[in-house]
Amino acid sequence: xxxxxxxxxxxxxxxxxxxxxxxxxxxxxxxxxxxxxxxxxxxxxxxxxxxxxxxxxxxxxxxxxxxxxxxxxxxxxxxxxxxxxxxxxxxxxxxxxxxx
Amino acid sequence: xxxxxxxxxxxxxxxxxxxxxxxxxxxxxxxxxxxxxxxxxxxxxxxxxxxxxxxxxxxxxxxxxxxxxxxxxxxxxxxxxxxxxxxxxxxxxxxxxxxxxxxxxxxxxxxxxxxxxxxxxxxxxxxxxxxxxxxxxxxxxxxxxxxxxxxxxxxxxxxxxxxxxxxxxxxxxxxxxxxxx
Numbered sequence: 001x002x003x004x005x006x007x008x009x010x011x012x013x014x015x016x017x018x019x020x021x022x023x024x025x026x027x028x029x030x031x032x033x034x035x036x037x038x039x040x041x042x043x044x045x046x047x048x049x050x051x052x053x054x055x056x057x058x059x060x061x062x063x064x065x066x067x068x069x070x071x072x073x074x075x076x077x078x079x080x081x082x083x084x085x086x087x088x089x090x091x092x093x094x095x096x097x098x099x100x
Numbered sequence: 101x102x103x104x105x106x107x108x109x110x111x112x113x114x115x116x117x118x119x120x121x122x123x124x125x126x127x128x129x130x131x132x133x134x135x136x137x138x139x140x141x142x143x144x145x146x147x148x149x150x151x152x153x154x155x156x157x158x159x160x161x162x163x164x165x166x167x168x169x170x171x172x173x174x175x176x177x178x179x180x181x182x183x184x185x186x187x188x189x190x191x192x193x194x195x196x197x198x199x200x201x202x203x204x205x206x207x208x209x210x211x212x213x214x215x216x217x218x219x220x221x222x223x224x225x226x227x228x229x230x231x232x233x234x235x236x237x238x239x240x241x242x243x244x245x246x247x248x249x250x251x252x253x254x255x256x257x258x259x260x261x262x263x264x265x266x267x268x269x270x271x272x273x274x275x276x277x278x279x280x281x
Contacts, residue, residue: 043156059231073164
């Protein structure tokens, strides 16, 4: 059986990978994928602590976090579609002006 | 210490997360993200949280990954590829990733969590009835606000992605003609 520290180390690795994607990639959809990876690392450590304490509130928080992440992806992809319609491009370095 | 199932799921999750960020085609990236989310659901199953694992599969693999695939289909193919990639920027990103990984790992190993809460007994598994009870009693206002937030964000996404120039021009005129006849 794996221990708590193993799950936390996997969570830390996923956070680092997500931050790497956020700072290196300039494609807007790929940056959203990086955000999803970071959010999932947070969920993993919430559930791991919830299992080891043991306390059900960590799992409740993880459920809320998953639902909020789904809402965030919906709005983020809507923004990507609008930006692609305006600029014909989803490279965030090309979004120079904020005017519609 | 760590059993082979854990190591397999860890390799699957981290590997497909890296593949999702590094592959050149966005549609493969969305599929790799779905596989990584399945790996996280496997971790939840290892942590005796089957309800959260089912929720994770339903929301992430069923909704988020499919939503990303649809967004990739709506974006033109020219914008999907990134032909020029800054080598210096990528190297700096990898160095920063390794620094974050090493420092977080050092903090975790030095924090005293190692071995303190290590033994996951079978008797300590959390029943999903307790989660439902918490959600409907103590977290009931939070649940209502969460539902309102989800509804608001879905309406906002629809309002953002809608094109008023096309839909009102064709649909509105036809309706007008129909009424006049």
